[in-house]
Amino acid sequence: MCGITGFIQWNGDLTQDSRLLVKMTETLAHRGPDGSGTWISGPCAFGHRRLSVIDPENGAQPMIIHREEEVYAIVYNGELYNAGELKKELSSRGHSFRTTCDTEVLLVSYMEWGPDCLERLNGIFAFAIWDSVQEQVFLARDRVGVKPLFYSYVDGTLVFGSEPKAILQHPKVEPVVGPEGLAEVFIVGPARTPGHGVFRDLAELRPGRAMIFNREGLRTYTYWKLESRPHEDDEARTAAYLRELIQDTVERQLVSDVPVCSLLSGGLDSSALSALAVQYYTRTGQGQVHTYSVDYVDNDKHFKSHAFQPGADAPWIQRMQEELKSKHHWIEFDTPELVNTLELSTEKRDLPGMADVDASLLLFCQEIKKGATVAISGEAADEIFGGYPWFHREEALQSGTFPWSVAPQLRSELLSPEIREWISPLEYLADRYSDAVAEVPLLEGEDAGQARMRVMSYLNITRFMPTLLDRKDRMSMGAGLEVRVPYTDHRLIDYVFNIPWSIKTAGGREKGILRKALEGVLPQDVLYRKKSPYPKTHNPNYLSAVKQRMLHVLEDSSSPILPLIDAAKIRELAASSEASSNLPWFGQLMSGPQLFAYLTQVNHWLKAYKISIK
Structure with a gap:
């Protein structure tokens, strides 16, 4: 498991942007504490932070494979659970391997089958591959979205990353949130709409989708989705x-x-x-x-x-x-x-x-x-x-x-x-x-x-x-x-x-x-025990603590959340008997304590990310 990021720009010398790439990559250090790597070639810049799980010695990324004049490079976050079977089949087709890691298996799979390799993968993944033959970058995300992948396409530049924080380091992507983003945060959230990045120029590659970026532009397509069919088994x-x-x-x-x-x-x-x-x-x-x-x-x-x-x-x-x-x-x-x-x-x-x-x-x-x-x-x-x-x-x-x-x-x-x-x-x-x-x-x-x-x-x-x-x-x-x-x-x-x-x-x-x-x-x-979800705290001290935090936010005139909310209504709720409830009264999944905690999170997010509302 790792963190990936990068950008592709068809015009210009990206070697001048090596510091930017390192800065983007380092925002993902928590995802990969075991190693870091960057690679720039022509229009393509890839960055990677590594968490070593398979073949710690030889699995460094970005991983590059040269085949005569051809160059293939990959940054990858995930795990292939059928890497052994794929490696055996690829070996029978004449490919050799220098590592035991699934990163190499994935890259060689692309070299053999191109984008159709996705049909053969069993795993969780988000990756980007540079293909010098087609002169394109191929990005894909696993079928159900276990691994994240965000991107921004601004002024002909594609910027991608495992997390928005990496993309927001790029000067072409600003932390702006508009009406749709606010609706996602206050009404849809935390169950964000698939594909929506909340930030104005940010999107999420949806699960089961892939993307090809070349000089002709950006194309996204679906390679897997749920399908309905009759169930034949008793x-x-x-x-x-x-x-x-x-x-x-x-x-x-x-x-x-x-x-x-x-x-x-x-x-x-x-x-x-x-x-x-x-x-x-x-x-x-x-x-x-x-x-x-x-x-x-x-x-x-x-x-x-x-x-x-x-x-x-x-x-x-x-x-x-x-x-x-x-x-x-x-x-x-x-x-x-x-x-x-x-x-x-x-x-x-x-x-x-x-x-x-x-x-x-x-x-x-x-x-x-x-x-x-x-x-x-x-x-x-x-x-x-x-x-x-x-x-x-x-x-x-x-x-x-x-x-x-x-x-x-x-x-x-x-x-x-x-x-x-x-x-x-x-x-x-x-x-x-x-x-x-x-x-x-x-x-x-x-x-x-x-x-x-x-x-x-x-x-x-x-x-x-x-x-x-x-x-x-x-x-x-x-x-x-x-x-x-x-x-x-x-x-x-x-x-x-x-x-x-x-x-x-x-x-x-x-x-x-x-x-x-x-x-x-x-x-x-x-x-046959009745269902029980991930546990929550039931301690009344938690309500008291988060309620006080929210009241402090309301009392601070510089709090960025204030223009967005009805402060009087929040104070009224804080003083009400319902505020002490630890039952889901505020929608199915938002109890009184969680409401106050969530609003303090919103305020911190607006402040820490220096978000502009427009």
Whole structure:
């Protein structure tokens, strides 16, 4: 895992821009603490920061291959889980290799098959390849967007990077945010619209898409997307095939030249991955698996059950640790640490994010990094298999908007009247929802109920899941930790998307077919435990701390957020009884404490990035 950046400009001498390239590259040092490299040739400038996982000795980037007069160069962030098979096939076609790293496999794959190489890749990736034969740069992003890739195309110059902070170093890209960007931050966020970069001249290469930039211009195209097709397997065969797919995916993703650990919450998804990792390590003689969990000081005293978190995690983590006999690491944070990390987590994400959830994940990853370089995580299973409560509630299914944005009017009312009129937030959200629904590949002959669940699945996979993947990537790479997410294997997503809802909910349970597939892998009580998400703090001290922070922001006349919000309304909320609620009253995913924390993140973002609103 790494950080990549660069720029391509057809006219001019880029060798004069070597300092700029180094400056852009160094903004990504957290993503790659093990090495740095830059390369400039003709119109192309590539920069790379490296986190060594496979072949630490020989995998430096940018990687260059010369073939007679031809030159190919790559900067790459990701992991190919079928590198071995690809290398074998390429060797049979006459290619030789000088390293054991997947970077070389990817570059040689492009040399052999060109852009069509994407069809053959199983992995998570974002990369750019310079091709001197075609005189073009080829950029691509993995099918579901596990690895980020942003770009800016201004005045004929293409600038790209793993994170916006690298691109914003380029003098042609300014930190300007307009009405659409503000709507993304205040109404759509944190589930940002795919492809939207929030900053005016910034865009995101969407998952499953590739880009070719040559002297004729910039062309983007889709190489993979979700497709609807009839599901032919019965429940038993579906469960058996899922078991095979999940086991194959986990074992592919455990391959590494550095230690791999597992994140363990005691829930179905992470427990299953941890159990499969233990089985694989035992079978291959690789020793004891290390597992990690996160919690908060005094959460046991203050925990309140609700639909998204019906039970505390700690007893179940203990249950699984004893079952797996893993080397477990209990990580715990207190309120001051969470509050003090809100600003840093904003900078790691280049945007205000999921408040305490981002901050605690960053702290968690920093602790894990002390003992490991690679971790596996149960991210995305709920989006793919339909685990969230909103999959099972009629009001959410009939809401006519994203299920995580069911109270947009409340958010809109927090904006100043001038900003509300300028950005038309409710209309913007409605348009983005209509765009998303229009993309859904409905299946001919499908009844209304199944079609409705297909829409809900599509929205979760293409809109909400990328938010959590972005959070996981930015917070983990912010600590120099690679986190792999086996449930995002494209083969698994493609198959599960077409499983009928009646089979997905086998046994009358959410994620029923996944539970059935994992029979024998987990103890029955863990296997059928009610869903529990990434844990939040329930300590009332957190509310007090973030509320005071927000009130200080409101009292500071220089706070850049003030012209954008209704300060009187915020003060009114801070003084209300609802402010103490730790239940999702402010939309599905924004509790009172998270609201105040989020707004302080917005203020810090505006200030730290010197953002102009226009």
